[in-house]
Amino acid sequence: MSLMSPSPSGAMGQNLGISSYAIEVNQALLKEDDDLLRQTFLSVFRQHHPQLANKVDVIFALAQAWCMSESDSDFEMLEKRLDALTPDESILVSSAFSQLLNLHNVTEESITARVEKAARLGEVEQATRSTNKSLQRLVNVKGLKPEDIHSALCKQTVGLVFTAHPTQATRQSLLKKYGEIRHAMDRLHNTRLSNYERLECLDEIRSQVQGAWRTDEIRRRKPSPQDESREGLTYFHETIYSGLPVFLRRIDTALKNIGQPMLPLNAKLFSFGAWMGGDRDGNPFVTPDTTRDVVIGARLSAATLLTEQVEKLMYELSMWRATPELKARAQQVQARHAAEGEFLETKKNTYDVVFMSINEPYRLVLSDVRARLQRTKDVLHHCLEHASVNVAEALEADPEAYRDETELLATLHMCYDSLISSGDIHIANSHLLDVLRQVRTFGLYLCKLDIRQESVKHTEAIDAITSYLGLGSYKEWNEEQRMEFLLNELTGKRPLLPPDLPMTPEVADVIGTFRMLAQLPNDSLGAYIISMSHTASDVLAVVLMQKECGMTPMLQVVPLFETLDDLNYAETAMRQLFANPWYFAHINGQQECMIGYSDSGKDAGRLAAAWGLYEVQERLTQVADEFGVHMTLFHGRGGTVGRGGAPAHLAVLSQPPGTIRGTIRVTVQGEVMEQQFGEQESAFHTMDLYTSAVLEATLAPTEQPPKEWRQTMADMARTSCDAYRAVVREDSRFVNFFHSITPVNELGRMNIGSRPAKRRSHGSIDTLRAIPWIFAWTQVRFHLPVWLGVGEALNSMIDAGKLELLQDMFTNWMFFRVTFDMLEMVFAKADPRVVKMYEKALVVEPGLHGFGDELLTKFHDTEQSMLTVMKHSRLLSSSSTAFLQQKLQLRAPYVAPLNILQVSCLKTLRAIEAGKNVDELVPADYKPSEKALALMSRGASKHPFVAGIEDTLIITMKGIASGLKNTG
Template sequence: MALSRAPSQSLGISSYALEVNQALLKEDDDLLRQTFLSVFREHHPQLANKVDVIFALAQAWCMSESDSDFEMLEKRLEALTPDETILVSSAFSQLLNLHNVTEESITARVEKAARLGEVEQATRSTNKSLQRLVSKLQIKPEDIYAALCSQTVDLVFTAHPTQATRQSMLKKYGEIRHAMDRLHNTRLSNYERLETLDEIRSQVQGAWRTDEIRRRKPTPQDESREGLTYFHETIYSGLPVFLRRIDTALKNVGQPPLPLDAKLFSFGAWMGGDRDGNPFVTPDTTRDVVIGARLSAVTLMTEQIEKLIYELSIWRASPELKERAKQVQARHAAGAEGEFLETKKNTYDVVFMSINEPFRLVLSDIRARLQRTKDVLHHCLEHSAVNVHEALESDPEAYADEVELLATLRLCYDSLISTGDVHIANSKLLDVLRQARIFGLCLCKLDIRQESVKHTEAIDAITTYLGLGSYKEWDEGKRMEFLVNELIGKRPLLPPDLPMTPEVADVVGTFRMLAQLPNDSLGAYIISMAHTASDVLAVVLLQKECGVTPMLRVVPLFETLDDLQYAETAMRQLYSNPWYFNHIKGKQEVMIGYSDSGKDAGRLAAAWGLYEVQEALTKVADEYSVHMTLFHGRGGTVGRGGGPAHLAVLSQPPGTIRGTIRVTVQGEVMEQQFGEKESAFHTMDLYTSAVLEATLAPTQEPPELWRDTMKEMASTSCDGYRAVVREDDRFVSFFQSITPVNELGRMNIGSRPAKRRSHGSIDTLRAIPWIFAWTQVRFHLPVWLGVGDALNKMIAAGKLELLQDMYTNWMFFRVTLDMLEMVFAKADPRVVKMYERALVQPELHGLGDELLAKFQETERGLLTVMKHSRLLSSSSTAFLQQKLQLRAPYVAPLNILQVSCLKLLRSIEGGAPVEALVPADYKPSEKAVALLSRGAEKHPFVAGIEDTMIITMKGIAAGMQNTG
């Protein structure tokens, strides 16, 4: 079914296009569900009928909301045997993942149709942004060109454990998505259509027969390898295609193509560098992932060079290129008539090259040097004592960085331009030049992240050993004086015989390792839980003492609400310090944390705190003429600052984005934004257009009345949130009872522990399991708690019209409430009550009733402000509503099964004998025992319950993923 608009419709998100999308989604969902059920029936013919009935009952309950329908569904699920339970839970988890494939496929087709002009989406492409800036805002095209040429969006892939699906499963789902795209190609013959359907069935069967549970925790090296796959599959090849579209868009407004040194995007990574509370990220780990990323970069560049060798068979060349070709020839053994033989390593591919093909000679030399670079890196990987930086620098045949590579490619480019072969120069060679410029020979720069207290402990160990006193006990003034004096001085501070605890040894070892790594592989040093100016200077001093040259830029990460409020003071103190001001050379990066601020104060208070701190940080940077780049530490979920990329950028305070921005890309967001070529293209398009508009045409400053109102609401919201989370003695027990927070570690979805420290509860719990646990029970409490207090207080004070005006005309407020509405649409109080009845002690039910009442009050207040009769009632959210309705019957059985598993596991952990929990008449077959135990050295019943629990968590996570 083609995506096009009806003749009578004007260009826009027409009702016709909406109907087409909805029809396609329903059609694709039915196709994949029936394909899966067919595969399931083939392997489990007797159980297939039960799955059909359970799905039908789940549909009935989701539509009727009847207690009797729910009881029928619950009884059906309770009647399953343990081996049936694990299969049924896995079936519904698979169905949810397949449904997500249909959503991604439809989204990709809509995005492509939008670029073809068949439909128009709410978010603007870069081309549309250029047209708007020129025609509506009267900005000169040359000013737009200058802004775009200096613009950089830095996307940082992190290892935050929010991707519950195994990489092997994601690959299969990706193949299904590609097959679905082919299926919608109207040019398919009947034979091709049947072959495509067979391929879909094959991949569905492969996914079903694959163990969806990670049987061990991934290592940081595993996480890095998984992150790098997105570069191999979509980003590396997709970025030059996107830049070509930008060239065309610029041509449409009368401007030249992007210059060769433009860098619209750069990429970073935290995988293997984020040691904040992760004991598995060691100095050796960091070394491994840096080498691994460089090997990937060299491999990808080698592939591009080999393509160029075959493409550039041209004999005309500039004198400079001919001279370089002669130099290359002289370094190789000469053959008959000036030809030499080059044999590609590890292949049978033999290429004869002549001086009459100078481009091929020069490019073959690049390929040989890339191969030599790969050999050096492999040697470093095998010998952990080798200094990687020195090994690359000391080998004249290896590339230490991309500088020489870029110079040689530029020589080829300039030669083609000089001989009039402009179209050839601006074809494949231009793409490779841009890849070399953006990805270099490191692919993505590794950030290092560590908690501020670790650096304090390291400096304290030094000052205590030297008899200078305890650094930890000094006030901020004394700390700053000491740090600056040591930075100015030339004497070494770090004693070679310093006695170190394991924690201090890890900090010092990390800095010493950084000194041995290629500097172009390293990005920023992030200080999590940063509080003061001394936190920044401590890291600068440790770099100096350990020989990190040139030093990594140091980026404070302000996370809690108190830290956000102190951030301006800390940065002012740094800028006003002459040594530090000279050190940063007019550039500073500051990171703000969405996850921990939300966990600390609630989503609304955190959102406003982040808004204000961006304004304050920009103001103080302007006072000192410092160009500041804000690094947004966003998660995928709304509770951790997630949301559509375009709106997330444009809803920032006006004037805070000036051509540069850094943003984290976490967990499942990597797959959503870069798992498919169309999605990757769309992601880059959204960021480019949003940053360009935010730079050249920022939104208007909100009126003081709106600011005062928002400040009051944030305060009220924070008080309401903390009154429950921090001050209600019942809350921690209620939270641990009603959610599977204590069971999340079984999922093995990330290398780091769920808590920064082993002791403590809510304060030391990371923001991810905090959000994840509430998502599982479909309550999403961290997102809305406190918001109702704020909204309803304003409404009671007669300020409803004011709030409605803010919602209509203030992007920040509108996006905040729109994301909240989506979360409410995904929540289900009936499911929450089910968890409470089954898992929470009766004496805590009163708190549950209070929270449900707050939930309903918040929903009413939200709908009143938005002028909506019900959730997702506007035409713009009709498609989203359909997505949620299609998911609901898959999620409901998983919630019921999860509650059952939690009851059993907690009974076992409480000392109940396993035999007493196994149904008396249950006699598992040998096949059933194998299914339940999966090789685990424990009772098959227990192993099966644990696996079912994990599968339900993964399935519900897929059902609750960010559909915004």
């Protein structure tokens, strides 16, 4: 059965937009591929563990039976089988189900990529519009002039920022193997293969499956920020750098379809940024030297990737016709070589230059570009080896090195213009055009590094200065006093920072960071983001520190408003800044503000945070309009629903109308990097979704919601927030329950990120980061941060006779619909039976059992209220969600055994932590073999039994995260 088969009916799914026939085809293919990879894995598993393979078969069958029947007896049989495993068997069984879940995800990604490709070919329909369809809609439905659309698109920029937020539980080594499996699956389905080729393809799949199984899936040490940066840069090397110009060609074609010229050479539809190595908010491992290392590493990657492209151009551009200007440049290159006594462009590249002559002017000019790129890399390597060298000065001092892309871009433009003038238009618009666009987007920095630090750190640094100078304590001043001081210093000429200032390690790190930034190439740096921003003085404090540490030009300072109170105060803070003549002149009409989805959700609950974020975007845009400032909103979304996650296209289009005006920045976090950029087709699709959504949101925004809808949403937000905080903040039982029922205290063993789980070592829920907060609830399949408070909000409106109003809002307001579609998906992934299992086994205080029952009652009430508003008889009951429902059903038998094993591990480890003797917990008849001992002792110097239990626990956490795709 082929996805590409024509639909006999042409019927469309209600929301997804895929024909019912195509949905059936996808479901059949998903089942077929899942069976193939499962059987391939079990064959590999049986080869290495023949006796244990039968147990895995039985456990999987029992898990399937329980997931289908929901019978207590089926669960007891499954639990009994898992409890009978020895410690070393538990490691292997948990790893087997974790691998099966990851392989199932590969099948889903493969099917998704095929659907996206078929949609581009017009063979199936999707609800999310491609840029081509958006252009057609804007012309044919909205009546916009094609030239106005072209103008808007040429000015549009989407900023995608890769962060180091640790939600990717799977090791890079395994991700790459899964990628190879995905490619082999794609060849298996999308290519006409001979019998020999099909067998070779199946052998490749088996080889990669075996490679994944024989790889240790546990990170044995925490990654450093440099490791995180290197892993992030792999996506540029593998999909983004080569994929972007291909995508832009598709945009050129889409523009041609509405009678418009291609994108101009100076268009920049995307900019890329990173936080890896720059995000020091609560991460003591991100030091000034760390930031220096990752900047140099990114520049080396950019120079390497560009060198490869220039070398290809050298072989392609063999033409002799050229403009006098280009010929003159070629003669200069040749003369310089002759003057040096060599007909070479560098001593390191001698093999091909001897064949170049003045009759190949493009090759000569490009050979000089390559030589300068090589010299640039030499300088960067020298800087990497000598930590005291000022990187910006080193690049500036060497006349043969490129300090930025300006000269390089000018040379490539000269080649392009020469080809156009010589009549070689098609050659100019081939690979050379792609390279020009790559340089325009990635420069010689690849991705700009944002710097992030918590506001209180800057306050402490300035307080150290004012206290030492006898000016008083900055920390104790009110906002008016702080603003007066900061503005006086910014407009004054005398230096403020004393050279002999005594500094604590924290203050030294803040000042050291600014001094290091002043030594780095400015084009490598993005924005300076202040997390936990509260006031206008938080922004000016960073501007002042840049001035005092010699940063020229200064980085744009971006306040990050996170808690609900900060979101509500954001308008006041920005109004105060814009009203100040010095600051208004300083920003030159451009301002960026970041809004935090994760911490606002943790602070107020998902529904209240969603509305708070909606309103703050409107208010920030309005105050910017009043002062004539262009406001770019930076959306700090996570991959999970609890942290603002949603499909890219819907996430953009559901924003308040009029708040997206050609520019937007969005974080790409954790596992989302792999989902959106791990495969070429996914990367194209991601860029297409953002381009089309931002264009439509800019030119044809949705209508403003009626006042009655807004008032209803505001009332629900207040009710939801109060109900959420009544549990999370005010109920004395909650913290103990949370720490008891979830593995939040054990998450650090996973080593999935360099950053600690808390901003500070002490404190409670408030200091816990949003990621472990969400991750912990996802593990127990409860997803409490997403739904808590929603039921009370809905019921308050229903009791007030507003059910029909809510149903109208769901049908006709995209913001409301997306919010509840995501909520429904999370409910579908939750499982109260699993929650009850954790509660029964792990909550040792009898008084907390009733608390768990109360929360489960709230859970069921919220689900029922949500279904009533959505007019659904049950979860995922609409035809458009049938494919998602099948995905969840296929994953469920893999996840269930991992939950049961996790509970067992938590009970054992917590007993040991409570003082239980390890030997008492080891089964009396357990006599592990040398192979079993080796398995349990990998990377650990502790008791093999304890090490084995810890490994099993880590594997279950990774497997459950993969099974639920971290979407809680």
